[in-house]
Amino acid sequence: xxxxxxxxxxxxxxxxxxxxxxxxxxxxxxxxxxxxxxxxxxxxxxxxxxxxxxxxxxxxxxxxxxxxxxxxxxxxxxxxxxxxxxxxxxxxxxxxxxxxxxxxxxxxxxxxxxxxxxxxxxxxxxxxxxxxxxxxxxxxxxxxxxxxxxxxxxxxxxxxxxxxxxxxxxxxxxxxxxxxxxxxxxxxxxxxxxxxxxxxxxxxxxxxxxxxx
Numbered sequence: 001x002x003x004x005x006x007x008x009x010x011x012x013x014x015x016x017x018x019x020x021x022x023x024x025x026x027x028x029x030x031x032x033x034x035x036x037x038x039x040x041x042x043x044x045x046x047x048x049x050x051x052x053x054x055x056x057x058x059x060x061x062x063x064x065x066x067x068x069x070x071x072x073x074x075x076x077x078x079x080x081x082x083x084x085x086x087x088x089x090x091x092x093x094x095x096x097x098x099x100x101x102x103x104x105x106x107x108x109x110x111x112x113x114x115x116x117x118x119x120x121x122x123x124x125x126x127x128x129x130x131x132x133x134x135x136x137x138x139x140x141x142x143x144x145x146x147x148x149x150x151x152x153x154x155x156x157x158x159x160x161x162x163x164x165x166x167x168x169x170x171x172x173x174x175x176x177x178x179x180x181x182x183x184x185x186x187x188x189x190x191x192x193x194x195x196x197x198x199x200x201x202x203x204x205x206x207x208x209x210x211x212x213x
Contacts, residue, residue, distance in 0.1 A: 021169030028162040032083040032101065035155025039076035039108050042149035047115060050137035052126035059129050061137060063121040065145060071111035072149045079104030079156040086163050087172055094167045102160025108153025116146035 043065035051058040066073060082101040089097055122137040163170075 018169070021166060024162050024166035025170050028159045028166075029083070031155045031162070032079065032159030035105065035108075035152045035157075035159065036076045036080040036083070037152070038155065039072050039112075039149050039152030042112070042145045042152060043070075043073040043076075045145040045148075046143055047145050048119065048122055048140065048142045050119070050122045050126070050140040052129045052137055054129050058138075061122050061125045061129065063125065065112075065115065065149060067121040068115040068118050068146075069111055072108045072115070072153065075104045075108045075111065076152065076156065079108070079160070083159060083163075086167060087170065090172050091168075094170075094172075095164065098160055098163030098167050100160075101163055102157055105153045105155070105157030105160055108156060109150045110153075112146045112149035112153060115149075116142055 045065060046062050047065045047068050049060065049062045052061055053059070079101050082097050082104060086094055086097045086101065119137060119140050122140065126137040
């Protein structure tokens with residue numbers, strides 16, 4: 001029909017910054033918390049095992065991740081603290097904390113991979129068991145737990161990279177609002193009592209007119 005203008009159908013709008021911020025925030029929180037938990041759990045497990053010669057016989061020895069190196073556990077705690085602190089700062093401070101988070105993850109990966117082939121902890125246990133300071137462990141083998149710790153560090157690294165890339169879109173904690181979200185109202189100063197001289201002096205110190213005129 002003439003005189004009738006066709007109305008175009010609305011096109012779906014692309015995801016805005018708010019949606020991107022929420023998605024990246026959820027991914028970073030999940031990745032960081034899971035990574036720290038995995039790294040801490042892995043360091044409490046058995047990383048290596050071997051034998052030491054004691055009184056002519058083979059004495060079995062084992063070493064946990066915390067015996068091999070304390071770096072992954074320490075960096076996992078630092079990364080978890082940085083993940084929480086990233087919401088308490090803004091702008092340059094947020095970038096700095098996000099960098100700490102990413103470096104904690106990278107350090108956890110490196111320390112775990114180095115610990116996967118380390119025999120120092122078992123050599124020390126072999127020396128103690130045999131009473132010979134020069135004794136070393138034999139039949140050395142390693143478990144998969146060092147690599148599990150490395151995966152935890154990788155998740156922390158991903159959380160740090162997300163914070164570096166999308167942290168500017170994330171919300172920050174503020175002391176300007178109450179729990180309900182409403183701005184705090186400043187209480188008006190009570191008028192000075194003319195019968196109390198100390199109240200008059202306080203009002204003058206505040207730059208107020210004690211007469212109320």
